[in-house]
Amino acid sequence: MKADPRRLAQRVVAGEVSALAQAITLAEDRGPGHEDLLRYLGEASGSSRRTVGVTGPPGVGKSTLVAALLEVAVARGHRVAVLAIDPSSPLSGGAFLGDRLRLGREFLAEAVFFRSLASRGAGGGISDALPRILQVVSAAPRELILVETVGIGQADVAVAELVDLLLLVLAPEQGDDVQLLKGGVVQVAELLVLNKVDLPGADRLRGHLTTLGLGPCLEVVAQEGRGVEALYEAILEALARAPGRKPQGLEVARRVGDEVRRTIADKLGRGPVPPALLVRLLEAVDRIIEEECR
Ligand SMILES: Nc1nc2c(ncn2[C@@H]2O[C@H](COP(=O)(O)OP(=O)(O)OP(=O)(O)O)[C@@H](O)[C@H]2O)c(=O)[nH]1
Ligand SMILES: [Mg+2]
The missing domain is CATH 3.40.50.300 (P-loop containing nucleotide triphosphate hydrolases)
Incomplete structure (x- = not known):
């Protein structure tokens, strides 16, 4: 029987143990309705x-x-x-x-x-x-x-x-x-x-x-x-x-990585990295970290 994802989500949020077990199985197996279930649960979390x-x-x-x-x-x-x-x-x-x-x-x-x-x-x-x-x-x-x-x-x-x-x-x-x-x-x-x-x-x-x-x-x-x-x-x-420190850290790392890759691709293609550019990249890294952590 296909569970109604909205109803299942409500039962999980209400603390029903059997619903939690059922919802985990649905998510684990990517069963029918699992995307809806995750969306409803996300809204409730x-x-x-x-x-x-x-x-x-x-x-x-x-x-x-x-x-x-x-x-x-x-x-x-x-x-x-x-x-x-x-x-x-x-x-x-x-x-x-x-x-x-x-x-x-x-x-x-x-x-x-x-x-x-x-x-x-x-x-x-x-x-x-x-x-x-x-x-x-x-x-x-x-x-x-x-x-x-x-x-x-x-x-x-x-x-x-x-x-x-x-x-x-x-x-x-x-x-x-x-x-x-x-x-x-x-x-x-x-x-x-x-x-x-x-x-x-x-x-x-x-x-x-x-x-x-x-x-x-x-x-x-x-x-x-x-x-x-x-x-x-x-x-x-x-x-x-x-609170939220870890996602922020990961977000910083992702942004720094993106920016570094973009800068290198823009300026150099695959050539060697000149020292002046490295300095600018490091400055960019510092700037992004400062912005993100403010
Ligand atoms: N002496 C001593 N032995 C301990 C202590 N805590 C756990 N053990 C023993 O260490 C062994 C391994 O314990 P587990 O809890 O199964 O270790 P685990 O890290 O979960 O092991 P895996 O899941 O197999 O990686 C068992 O025989 C425990 O009884 C402790 O504080 N002192
Ligand atoms: Mg163990």
């Missing part, structure tokens, strides 16, 4: 920042941390949606959540919406449907949307553009490779979380991070919930800070 990406190397404890964050959120009466781009996530078993959260199933079903997404080979960790799915979830009355992604690298940089805040989780053993720490995702992550500080290698990793100028991190033992309240606070604060 607020602009508040609440999507948080949780990324990091395999095994650092992302899923454990997400579960611990859910515990804090639910205790505060917040409703959360979790999207895991990781079919193997232990979170996908409701039993795992139930065990960890020690809450009634009915209560949990209302407070925590969980959806596991297949990555479908689109650039590693990111599902190609994620932008559409986030549009849907953003229209639902949820205080927080957590997106767990596997791996580290280009895919995570792509996720960074879709979320309001990117959390990079590191842990001793898995996350102290210096090459990895110099990689792109460290640069785009807004919050660094050092998990498993109960393990002996934690000091070494902390040392590495400091040497690279990457500290200080929020330190947690996700498994025991230690430090997770403070992390939750830090997340809410970071989300509330400078």
Whole structure:
């Protein structure tokens, strides 16, 4: 049966869990009426920042941390949606959540919406449907949307553009490779979380991070919930800070890129770039950034 997109959107906005699940499937599969659905939902969505990406190397404890964050959120009466781009996530078993959260199933079903997404080979960790799915979830009355992604690298940089805040989780053993720490995702992550500080290698990793100028991190033992309240606070604060900062940054980058490409094409075609032109290009870059950030 084809769902009426307007009616479905209304039910999502009203907080109906089954409607949210149905709408995500429609958006994910680009099913009949999905464009109308996304339009209605877009009109209904607020602009508040609440999507948080949780990324990091395999095994650092992302899923454990997400579960611990859910515990804090639910205790505060917040409703959360979790999207895991990781079919193997232990979170996908409701039993795992139930065990960890020690809450009634009915209560949990209302407070925590969980959806596991297949990555479908689109650039590693990111599902190609994620932008559409986030549009849907953003229209639902949820205080927080957590997106767990596997791996580290280009895919995570792509996720960074879709979320309001990117959390990079590191842990001793898995996350102290210096090459990895110099990689792109460290640069785009807004919050660094050092998990498993109960393990002996934690000091070494902390040392590495400091040497690279990457500290200080929020330190947690996700498994025991230690430090997770403070992390939750830090997340809410970071989300509330400078609304709209990220789209603005991306917009600046896009505009700068366009202008540079246009100038080079206009003046040179494919010839070498003379130093005077480079200076002018840099001036243009400064000017655009200043205009955009005013
Ligand atoms: N010692 C210790 N172990 C932890 C902690 N948090 C998680 N672990 C363990 O680390 C292992 C991996 O945890 P996950 O939460 O599955 O890690 P993940 O990053 O989601 O893993 P992938 O999704 O496979 O990339 C599990 O055995 C956890 O029990 C912690 O704070 N301390
Ligand atoms: Mg996981």
